[in-house]
Amino acid sequence: MELEAAAALGKYLGAGIACLALAGAGIGVGNVAASFLNGALRNPAAAKEQTATLFIGLAFAEALGIFGLVVAMLLLFAV
Amino acid sequence: MELEAAAALGKYLGAGIACLALAGAGIGVGNVAASFLNGALRNPAAAKEQTATLFIGLAFAEALGIFGLVVAMLLLFAV
Amino acid sequence: MELEAAAALGKYLGAGIACLALAGAGIGVGNVAASFLNGALRNPAAAKEQTATLFIGLAFAEALGIFGLVVAMLLLFAV
Amino acid sequence: MELEAAAALGKYLGAGIACLALAGAGIGVGNVAASFLNGALRNPAAAKEQTATLFIGLAFAEALGIFGLVVAMLLLFAV
Amino acid sequence: MELEAAAALGKYLGAGIACLALAGAGIGVGNVAASFLNGALRNPAAAKEQTATLFIGLAFAEALGIFGLVVAMLLLFAV
Structure with missing residues (x-):
């Protein structure tokens, strides 16, 4: 695999995986609002x-x- | 693997993985509405x-x- | 791996992984209805x-x- | 890997992973019925x-x- | 795969995977605030x-x- 190919594969896969942070934050945010209510x-x-x-x-x-x-976003557009 | 192939593989797999954020958000949203009810x-x-x-x-x-x-969506259509 | 092969692999695997969003939403929906009942x-x-x-x-x-x-669906039929 | 091989691998693995949605929905459905009972x-x-x-x-x-x-099903029979 | 390609793939994938820490921290932060409320x-x-x-x-x-x-961030910009 060449450098450009490896970088593209890593960036796009990495950006997807980084979105797992949103899942945990979503559970946490829901927990906070649920307890308040x-x-x-x-x-x-x-x-x-x-x-x-x-x-x-x-x-x-x-x-x-x-x-x-x-x-x-950094993975998609900045590096 | 060439650049185009690696980019396509990364984009499509990454878009799927990014949807895991929806799972966590779904749990959180459900928790909020459940507590209110x-x-x-x-x-x-x-x-x-x-x-x-x-x-x-x-x-x-x-x-x-x-x-x-x-x-x-950015992975599928913008990058 | 050529472009078509990588794209097919990414699309089909990505579509499967995107369905994990349904799992989280299912837990959330169930929680809402359960609390109401x-x-x-x-x-x-x-x-x-x-x-x-x-x-x-x-x-x-x-x-x-x-x-x-x-x-x-976008992964399977639109990109 | 050739196109047919990659497509077959992606389809069959993707169809399996898509079934994880059933796990989450099963938890949700069980929660609803349990609360009703x-x-x-x-x-x-x-x-x-x-x-x-x-x-x-x-x-x-x-x-x-x-x-x-x-x-x-779409992964197995339609694409 | 050459050295540069492997390094790029590893860096970008690793940066994405490191974000899983944010998911766990999000659940924890939500739990703390929820208990206080x-x-x-x-x-x-x-x-x-x-x-x-x-x-x-x-x-x-x-x-x-x-x-x-x-x-x-270190994976993306410092190494």
């Missing part, structure tokens, strides 16, 4: 106070998915 | 108030799946 | 009100599975 | 009313498994 | 006191994902 519907009076924590949790988990997307 | 049927009076949070959770989780779909 | 049988009076939410949850989760099916 | 045995009076929801949940989750089966 | 909505008076612990948990789990990202 669970709690907020049990104790609605306290929900407002925890909205900031909800978004912090969503942001931390979503960030990990976006890091994977960044690696996929 | 669970809580809303236990305490229907509070359900209206949390509808916005439901859609925020669904949107964050769905977004991660759609990022994976975008990578798959 | 769980709650509706505990509190049948509130079930009618949440039917819309049930279908929203089912639709969001099912959509992620259908995105995977679309990628599989 | 759980609830119906706790509150039998409400069970009749939710039979429609049971079948909706089963149909949505089963559909995702059938999509995977369709892809496997 | 669960508890804080059940006992809001104690939530403030545990905010530091929330961020410690998030930081430790997020760090593991970022280590995977660092390996991916």
